[in-house]
Amino acid sequence: MRGILGFVVLAGSLGLVVPQRGCLLTALPKSRGGFRLSCPINTTMLPPDGRVPGRRCPELPLCHRKDNFLASGRAYAGLHVVPSAACAGGCLSCGSLRVAMGVRSAEELLAQAEQAEAEKLRLITVHKDLELEFDLGNLLATDRNPPTGLRQRSGPELEAQLQGLARDNVQLLINQLWRLPTERVEEAVVAKLPEPSLRLPREKPLPKPRPLTRWQQFAQLKGIRPRKKTSLVWDEASKQWRRRWGYQRARDDTKEWLIEVPGGADPDEDQFAKRQRAKKERVAKNELNRLRNIARAHKVQLPSQGGMHPTGYQSRAELGKAMQVAKVSTASVGRFQERLPKEKPPRGPGRKRRFQPNVGDFAAEKQSQLELIRVMNSKKPRMDVTRATNKQMREEDREEAAKRKTARGGNRKGHGGKRKGRPPGLGGKGKGGPPGPGNKRKGGPPGVGGKKGQRPGGKRRK
Amino acid sequence: MAELDRVVKPKTKRAKRFLEKREPKVNENVKNAMLIKGGNANATITQVLRDMYALKKPYSVLYKKKNITRPFEDQTSLEFFSKKSDCSLFMFGSHNKKRPNNLIVGRMYDYHILDMIELGIEKFVSLKDIKNSKCPEGTKPMLIFAGDAFDISEDYRRLKSLLIDFFRGPTVPNIRLAGLEYVLHFTAVDGKIYFRTYKLLLKKSGCRTPRIELEEMGPSLDLIMRRTYLASDDLYKLSMKLPKALKPKKKKNISHDTFGATYGRIHMQKQDLSKLQTRKMKGLKKRPAEKLTNNQENKSQKIKRRKID
Numbered sequence: 001m002r003g004i005l006g007f008v009v010l011a012g013s014l015g016l017v018v019p020q021r022g023c024l025l026t027a028l029p030k031s032r033g034g035f036r037l038s039c040p041i042n043t044t045m046l047p048p049d050g051r052v053p054g055r056r057c058p059e060l061p062l063c064h065r066k067d068n069f070l071a072s073g074r075a076y077a078g079l080h081v082v083p084s085a086a087c088a089g090g091c092l093s094c095g096s097l098r099v100a101m102g103v104r105s106a107e108e109l110l111a112q113a114e115q116a117e118a119e120k121l122r123l124i125t126v127h128k129d130l131e132l133e134f135d136l137g138n139l140l141a142t143d144r145n146p147p148t149g150l151r152q153r154s155g156p157e158l159e160a161q162l163q164g165l166a167r168d169n170v171q172l173l174i175n176q177l178w179r180l181p182t183e184r185v186e187e188a189v190v191a192k193l194p195e196p197s198l199r200l201p202r203e204k205p206l207p208k209p210r211p212l213t214r215w216q217q218f219a220q221l222k223g224i225r226p227r228k229k230t231s232l233v234w235d236e237a238s239k240q241w242r243r244r245w246g247y248q249r250a251r252d253d254t255k256e257w258l259i260e261v262p263g264g265a266d267p268d269e270d271q272f273a274k275r276q277r278a279k280k281e282r283v284a285k286n287e288l289n290r291l292r293n294i295a296r297a298h299k300v301q302l303p304s305q306g307g308m309h310p311t312g313y314q315s316r317a318e319l320g321k322a323m324q325v326a327k328v329s330t331a332s333v334g335r336f337q338e339r340l341p342k343e344k345p346p347r348g349p350g351r352k353r354r355f356q357p358n359v360g361d362f363a364a365e366k367q368s369q370l371e372l373i374r375v376m377n378s379k380k381p382r383m384d385v386t387r388a389t390n391k392q393m394r395e396e397d398r399e400e401a402a403k404r405k406t407a408r409g410g411n412r413k414g415h416g417g418k419r420k421g422r423p424p425g426l427g428g429k430g431k432g433g434p435p436g437p438g439n440k441r442k443g444g445p446p447g448v449g450g451k452k453g454q455r456p457g458g459k460r461r462k
Numbered sequence: 463m464a465e466l467d468r469v470v471k472p473k474t475k476r477a478k479r480f481l482e483k484r485e486p487k488v489n490e491n492v493k494n495a496m497l498i499k500g501g502n503a504n505a506t507i508t509q510v511l512r513d514m515y516a517l518k519k520p521y522s523v524l525y526k527k528k529n530i531t532r533p534f535e536d537q538t539s540l541e542f543f544s545k546k547s548d549c550s551l552f553m554f555g556s557h558n559k560k561r562p563n564n565l566i567v568g569r570m571y572d573y574h575i576l577d578m579i580e581l582g583i584e585k586f587v588s589l590k591d592i593k594n595s596k597c598p599e600g601t602k603p604m605l606i607f608a609g610d611a612f613d614i615s616e617d618y619r620r621l622k623s624l625l626i627d628f629f630r631g632p633t634v635p636n637i638r639l640a641g642l643e644y645v646l647h648f649t650a651v652d653g654k655i656y657f658r659t660y661k662l663l664l665k666k667s668g669c670r671t672p673r674i675e676l677e678e679m680g681p682s683l684d685l686i687m688r689r690t691y692l693a694s695d696d697l698y699k700l701s702m703k704l705p706k707a708l709k710p711k712k713k714k715n716i717s718h719d720t721f722g723a724t725y726g727r728i729h730m731q732k733q734d735l736s737k738l739q740t741r742k743m744k745g746l747k748k749r750p751a752e753k754l755t756n757n758q759e760n761k762s763q764k765i766k767r768r769k770i771d
Contacts, residue, residue, distance in 0.1 A: 120667065124672075137633065138626060140604075140606070140630070144613060146610045147609050150649070159678075162647070163678065166645065166676055167676050169606045169647065170604065170647075171673070171674045173604055174642070174671065174672065175671050177637075178670060185636070188638045188641075190637065190639070193634060199702055200626065200627045202490060202702070202703070203491070203493050203550040204487075204490065204550075205572050294469060
């Protein structure tokens, strides 16, 4: 069977391309009879009686004798296209082939073809009891079959068996990989891998959102959005566009060689040094605020929040607190400290824990217990009045800000300035113009009970 | 959070970039591996670590000096190294009388040990001992696990996951088919794990898919499992958490059944049946008189509507 490139089953005008040689053998319609054998250079008509015209392909080298297109059979029921062994190398250009013919039944041919196909596939098929599991994104395959083939415990046989097992598994994985959609990227065939399906643990925890700074919080509350500044500004002095910040910036006040002494200032004061100092102070303040923001985000108690900061001015409350702290900072926690006349006794750190008497008011105890059970049983969450009030107030603040924004936006509308986005807290409708009395709020602010017309604090449920 | 806003700010752009590279991310970096020698390491262990370094190369760090530490007793120094070299995978080799040729494979989460598994090496053939061509460094390997043992016990399951994590390298969207050059084959039989590395030889098969032949490349190890340290379930679960941005978004109104068929829900407006064209028959034709009255009715309705408006 070696050397067979293809076969033709003659049914109607079925043709078969012999891809290696570029030849096409086609059965012509019954009215004409015969076949057409075409190669890229010329086409030969084969009559139905099997005679091949004495023409030769002009490209054929000398090694091809008369039998280049030999048709010795009587019938064309089956044609085998066999490359001529003698000139297989020389005639690739014109696709010359020797056409050997014999009488074969179609069934036989089909069976042969199937066999040939199976022969081809046999090289790449592997049978497994349990199918492998693939994760092509990781180029991973899992073979759940118990490796019963490995009988040897050691030695070269084991190695050979392991290699055999590995070969089969790799073949299966490769078969899967070759089935993926491919594309050509710079002379290389590239397969598109799917996402890995096997989940593996992460290396580091999930990234957390950056905590808002104090200004960002405030801006959010008031509905202030950051304005974009252009990076280039017009510099009047040099008459050109320059960067707003950094090297060679516009209006660079550190490069001035002369500064006017402001009216009412001390004439001997160094204005340059003053400017530099002011800049340093601004930088220091910014740094301090940055650290404060970090501390706030991490919920660290700042020393200044304890009322103990060593600045020049201390308020009355701060001083009082400082005194109190100083008083209790003794070995006996301030127990034996003297008091000034009319000074109130210091309030301790907190109340001492007091227990209820063991035998006491049974009715009150019963009531309190029942109340506790009722609260625990009820599905509705208890309302925290202060929280709800705060929330409501903040909501109102935000709405106020939004309203102001829209009011300004509405006035400006005539000038053609189109605004992107809308301030937070405003619904989709009612853009522009102050909201009239018909402006209904949907639902209510979160945290307040669902009823409309309830007062901000809400009713405390007993 | 400590990474996000440091108290001490980086002074140069380069330092900033360096720190940014190490921050937690939604799409994580490729895991790096550090290969560490213990206080006592013989030639076998040293060579094993070197070979693993060669396999993992762009994503690994080989520690050249001895480090006297025992990961199963004290993990702090490993955690320190992990933080220092930004590696979340490690392989620690040591050799002593009680546990000869000892190899500890492990991984970290948030610079703390998540899993580690101790393996004893019974037989070792180095990459250098097999004289044939090797594959270029940084090639992504194919991984194959054979044997039902990998699914039976929790230790083995975790070991499989750990080995995949260790060797898989970067996740790529595309792969050059000719670049599939070597395969790591793990076989678990009778309490032993056979680690083999083969080079792929692609042969012509007559169809598109090539026929595969293998050639041993090395390193190859016969391993047995010793001690294990596995993460608790909640820590493991935490480490497996998927960021919200990577979760597949639910598509509305599309559902699938168990057979893989897709169903869609379509919302339509109510059909106006009065304008439905039914079969035309002579008997159902409107007479001219009817048409007239109809028109009048329509007109009067229009007028009424206007009045309402």
